[in-house]
Amino acid sequence: MSGPELAGFLLPLGVSALRQATPLVLAGLGGICSERVGIVNIALEGMMLAGAFSGLAAGRLAGPLVGVLAAVTVGMLVGLTHLWATRKLRLNHIVSGVAINLLALHSTTFLLRRLFSQADPPVEARIETMLPTALFTGLALALAVIFHLVLYHTPLGLRVRAVGESEASTRMAGVDTARVKMVGLAASGVLAGLAGAYLSLAQVGRFSDDMVSGRGFIALAAVVCGRWTPLGMAAAALAFGAFDALQFQLQGSVALPGELLRSIPYIATVVAAMALQPRPPADLGRQEE
Amino acid sequence: MRADTPPAVHMRNITKRYPGGVVANIEISLTVLPGTAHAVVGENGAGKSTLMGVLYGSVLPDAGSIEIGGAPVLLRRPADAIRHGIGLVTQHTTMIPALTALDNVLLGFEPIRLGTLDRQAGRRRVEELSAQAGIEVDWSASAVSLSVAALQKAEIVKALYRGARVLILDEPTATLAPAEADRLFAVVQGIVASGASVLFITHKLREVLEHSDHVTILRGGANTGDRVTSETSADELVSLMLGPDRSAIRPAEGPREGPRQAEVALQVNGLTVRGRGGRPAVHYADLSVRAGEVLGVAGVDGSGQRELAEAIIGLRPAISGSVTLCGDDVTGRSVAFRAAAGLAYVPEDRHREGLILDFDLSENLLLGRHRDASAGGGRFLQRRRVLADAERLLTEAGVASAGPAALASSLSGGNQQKVVVARALARQPRALVAMQPTRGLDVGASAAVYDAIRARTAAGMGVLLFSLDLDELREVSDRIAVMYNGRIAGVMDRDEAGVDRLGKLMTEGRT
Secondary structure, three states: OOHHHHHHHHHHHHHHHHHHHHHHHHHHHHHHHHHOOOOOOOOHHHHHHHHHHHHHHHHHHHOHHHHHHHHHHHHHHHHHHHHHHHHOOOOOHHHHHHHHHHHHHHHHHHHHHHHOOOOOOOOEEEOOOOOOHHHHHHHHHHHHHHHHHHHHHOHHHHHHHHHHHOHHHHHHOOOOHHHHHHHHHHHHHHHHHHHHHHHHHHHOOEEEOOOOOOHHHHHHHHHHHOOOOHHHHHHHHHHHHHHHHHHHHHOOOOOOOHHHHHOHHHHHHHHHHHHHOOOOOOOOOOOOO | OOOOOOOOEEEEEEEEEOOOOOEEEEEEEEEEOOOOEEEEEOOOOOOHHHHHHHHHOOOOOOEEEEEEOOEEEOOOOHHHHHHOOEEEEOOOOOOOOOOEHHHHHHOOOOOEEOOEEOHHHHHHHHHHHHHHHOOOOOOOOEHHHOOHHHHHHHHHHHHHHOOOOEEEEEOOOOOOOHHHHHHHHHHHHHHHHOOOEEEEEEOOHHHHHHHOOEEEEEEOOEEEEEEEHHHOOHHHHHHHHHOOOOOOOOOOOOOOOOOOOOOEEEEEEEEEEEOHHHOEEEEEEEEEEEOOOEEEEEOOOOOOHHHHHHHHHOOOOEEEEEEEEOOEEOOOOOHHHHHHOOEEEEOOOHHHHHOOOOOEHHHHHHOOOOOOHHHOOOOOOOHHHHHHHHHHHHHHHOOOOOOOOOEHHHOOHHHHHHHHHHHHHHOOOOEEEEEOOOOOOOHHHHHHHHHHHHHHHHOOOEEEEEOOOHHHHHHHOOEEEEEEOOEEEEEEEHHHOOHHHHHHHHHHOOO
């Protein structure tokens, strides 16, 4: 390949990689917020879906910025629901996460039909004015750096890390751990909701059934590969985004099945888990005594 | 103490019932004067830790009131107690392993500059406080890398950093070597001299008599006496702790009569074992336990005792060396094989390793013997037989329970341990490895545990007994080995094992 040809291949690949990585970084930060305070969050998928739907619904009524606001609000409520279910109802974190994912999937499917379209199938809702993806991408990368600073250089960050390691010890040190967990899960929902808003309001401009299609789980995989650190997670998310972009780029041109490329994040997670042996926060998933 | 200064702490008629009906504190009153060291003594289960939890806001009392410096206070959570100048150093560290020692101290009370955590200012303050208290800790090290003694010192600084005027130490010397304990009490003296109060829980009377100004004695959840230390005696304290009727129940003392046969029950040669993180935790350990003998193993907590015990019973692979049971080499064999060959184990943590708390007693007693037809095991479990067998073991061991169908969690600690020991001894083992079998038990329960072990020892069982309690080891062992830093630093007869000699071996590896 000549220089210009290579540039012509790489530039769109890079842009596409960033577009694919953006929701992963946002949702991954949400995963860190939750798991660093000790709550396992496989509900990221459902939070993203709820955010994507409410963002589009509100966006159609009052414009995309109001849509984003609605998405983060709904995301936050779902995040706090997860906290309430695991802490007050003492549900197992995975069970609560599965319940939230199923609830989000079926309620958005149902509402989509009731509110926007009687046709069945195909079913989707569109929005005319979309938001620029670069806005979200810039925000996501900036947030990754900001979260790194918050986590390691502020009192809040210290408390968050401490709660995830040992809630009992942190309470004995005089910290209101319930409040720290609430902040963590609220932030988790806001970020996952924002990731959902990106999908429906910026990337494709419509909502369709199950449109998150596993990105919440891939974001969680990025959290694990990045050892629960914002910058590590962002790097993993960018790598996953690049694989995703490569898969689009190569589709049709190379005789490599798309399914294989699409499974790269999962394979990478297994390999990373074996190679890096990432250590999760010590209290992750623990039910309070 | 001037008469006009209000007491540092005045707890009045504190009562605490736990769900399930256990009354931990019954109308306990406690007064601590400023600038004094105040000891709280009592057996396990006397209510000491509950009372201290109430003062620290981590246990909510059902009734009673607390005054600090003469003013009534309401302590609903640790943060409230900290605000009123109460500091607590718990028996097991609350330092978070993944954080640095400094971050652990600052947590919750972080100095802030421009919205960020000002570690430099925090470090200056922490170093100033530790210099005053005569404490040295590597503050940038992560807590996981600090020794038990260093963690405790860091916890004291953590309490002082929070402005503690009343420092509670819960069994501070339980896991310390004698020399470290002396250094700790030097720190306590300094804190008391500065005008603050230290409230320490212990069951070692020597510490009470040597290091406290006042002492409060608890028994069965009630206050049985407050004394000025200089006006009391060990005998008076014992009778207040145990009560008039129970003072007689002490573990059997003096030389034991038992067959000390020349036959070796358990032989360990050149055993090297990896610990957590893959580094060798035990180096070339050689031990030989004769039939009918108790070989005690002393050592500072974390000197490789757990790894050695687990390698002997087969839970942990050895890198090199051999384990021989009554002449048969069992190196590399499974836990089940070794158990069938006559090796039994009493693990350190009865809640996590010894029992399944949500199983009933018959199920717990069957575990590990589930292939024995005589116990009701085999291909299919014979429920009736399992129950009958459990009934027999419970009766023999004198376990106070509602029968074989009672949940293990419903038993007191002492009775739980009797179940663990009864199961270990049920197969009539030829060698027993016991890790701190009386940890957390009161005098009566400890005596019962040792009586059960002694009965089998008299019949020729060899015992390898790991303990952190030197007094206990010197009482029940025939010989004592000392572990230091993963090595066997020395083995001696009980008569030669003075506390000074053991302490030096434990902390320096040589005498």
